[in-house]
Amino acid sequence: xxxxxxxxxxxxxxxxxxxxxxxxxxxxxxxxxxxxxxxxxxxxxxxxxxxxxxxxxxxxxxxxxxxxxxxxxxxxxxxxxxxxxxxxxxxxxxxxxxxxxxxxxxxxxxxxxxxxxxxxxxxxxxxxxxxxxxxxxxxxxxxxxxxxxxxxxxxxxxxxxxxxxxxxxxxxxxxxxxxxxxxxxxxxxxxxxxxxxxxxxxxxxxxxxxxxxxxxxxxxxxxxxxxxxxxxxxxxxxxxxxxxxxxxxxxxxxxxxxxxxxxxxxxxxxxxxxxxxxxxxxxxxxxxxxxxxxxxx
Numbered sequence: 469x470x471x472x473x474x475x476x477x478x479x480x481x482x483x484x485x486x487x488x489x490x491x492x493x494x495x496x497x498x499x500x501x502x503x504x505x506x507x508x509x510x511x512x513x514x515x516x517x518x519x520x521x522x523x524x525x526x527x528x529x530x531x532x533x534x535x536x537x538x539x540x541x542x543x544x545x546x547x548x549x550x551x552x553x554x555x556x557x558x559x560x561x562x563x564x565x566x567x568x569x570x571x572x573x574x575x576x577x578x579x580x581x582x583x584x585x586x587x588x589x590x591x592x593x594x595x596x597x598x599x600x601x602x603x604x605x606x607x608x609x610x611x612x613x614x615x616x617x618x619x620x621x622x623x624x625x626x627x628x629x630x631x632x633x634x635x636x637x638x639x640x641x642x643x644x645x646x647x648x649x650x651x652x653x654x655x656x657x658x659x660x661x662x663x664x665x666x667x668x669x670x671x672x673x674x675x676x677x678x679x680x681x682x683x684x685x686x687x688x689x690x691x692x693x694x695x696x697x698x699x700x701x702x703x704x705x706x707x708x709x710x711x712x713x714x715x716x717x718x719x720x721x722x723x724x725x726x727x728x729x730x731x732x733x734x735x736x737x738x739x740x741x742x743x744x745x746x747x748x749x750x751x752x753x754x755x756x757x758x759x760x761x762x763x764x765x
Contacts, residue, residue: 499522609702
C-alpha cells in the first residue's frame with residue numbers, strides 16, 4: 469500500500485503539484501524526453517519562468533532516454549536550456565519549495581501513462597545548502613543550449629551504431645574540466661590504436677573524461693561525438709564567451725571564468741591555445757585565424 473499522492477511508480481503527480489501554481493520552475497534532470505516534459509509544461513501556468521539543466525550525450529539520444537527536441541518545446545514557452553555533459557542530479561525547484569530524488573523527466577521516470585519505474589521525489593526547501601551548491605556549480609559550468617547544439621547532437625547520434633557501448637565516464641576531479649593535450653587530431657589516432665603507448669597514456673584520460681563510446685567506425689563520427697560533448701558544460705560556456713575576442717581578451721576571460729569556479733591556471737595562454745585548437749577542430753562552426761589563436765564563431 470502507498471500513501472495517496474506518494475506512489476513511487478507515479479512520481480509525476482507530485483511534480484505536477486509543484487508546477488501548477490509555480491511562478492517559476494527550475495528543472496535539473498539528465499534525461500528529458502518530449503513525452504516526459506509535455507504534461508509538465510501543460511501544468512505550468514502561462515507566464516511562469518522556466519530554467520532547465522540537462523545533458524545531451526549522443527549515445528543516450530540513440531538509446532531514447534534523452535531527446536534534444538525538447539529544446540523547441542522549452543524555447544516556445546520562453547524557457548532556457550543549459551547543458552552539462554555529466555550532470556546526474558534530479559531536482560525540481562519552484563519558489564521556496566523543491567523536490568529532489570531519482571526521477572527523470574521521462575514517461576517511465578514519472579509514470580505518466582502507466583506505472584513507471586520505481587522512483588522517489590522528496591520535498592525539501594530551495595535554500596537547502598546542498599541544493600544551493602548544486603545550482604551554483606551548474607550555473608557556473610553549464611553552457612546555454614542553442615539550435616546549433618540541438619542539431620549537432622542529433623547529427624552525432626545519427627552516426628553512432630544502434631547500440632553503442634560506452635565505458636563509464638571517468639570521474640574528473642572538477643566540473644570545470646578543460647582539455648590538456650594538444651594537438652586534438654591525436655585523439656582519433658589514440659582511439660584507433662595508431663599511436664605509441666607513451667602518447668596513448670597521456671591522451672586516454674581525455675577520452676575517458678569525454679565518455680567516448682567504443683565502436684565508432686569513422687573519424688567523422690568520432691569528431692562529431694567529441695564536438696557534441698564540447699558544446700556542453702564549461703568548455704561550451706568558454707567557447708561562447710571567449711570566441712570573437714582578441715587573444716589577449718580571450719585569455720583574460722578564461723582566467724575570470726576559471727576564477728569563478730575557484731580554479732587557478734598556471735599557464736592561461738597555453739590553456740586557451742589548447743582549448744581553442746580543440747574547439748576549432750571538433751566544432752565546425754568555429755575557426756581560428758590563420759597563424760594566431762583568435763577563435764571566430
